[in-house]
Amino acid sequence: MFITMTSLEKLLARMHSRHFATLASSGTIGLIAAIRALSLNGKRIGVPNNVCLSVPQAIIYAGSTPVYLDVEVDSLGLSPDLVSVRDDIAAVVAVHSYGRMCKIEQLESICKRKGMYLIEDFSVAQGASGING
Numbered sequence: 001m002f003i004t005m006t007s008l009e010k011l012l013a014r015m016h017s018r019h020f021a022t023l024a025s026s027g028t029i030g031l032i033a034a035i036r037a038l039s040l041n042g043k044r045i046g047v048p049n050n051v052c053l054s055v056p057q058a059i060i061y062a063g064s065t066p067v068y069l070d071v072e073v074d075s076l077g078l079s080p081d082l083v084s085v086r087d088d089i090a091a092v093v094a095v096h097s098y099g100r101m102c103k104i105e106q107l108e109s110i111c112k113r114k115g116m117y118l119i120e121d122f123s124v125a126q127g128a129s130g131i132n133g
Contacts, residue, residue: 027123031058077102091117
């Protein structure tokens, strides 16, 4: 099946310097779809310990296990240093929260090096600036 991006998805992808963006009816549904698409059923997925209930709930609904990880004070996002020493997780959900960007470039580099999936969640930070990466 060939799926095309809508003009809004293209705009969001450009706005966040990404190759693509996908809209969903809710952030929870989007996370469930991403986790299932990556075949992470039964795997452990790292999430920020300050995240709303919907994120770990989506992970559980998708058949995986959330693992709470500490956040940094400056970005309020996942600590790249802590993610880099974890060998027990298959993926992380990098949540940009409170209008702040987490250190996504550092997290992306760590995940590539360790063979972890990186799911980026912009649900509550659309248009945020000041990337801390």
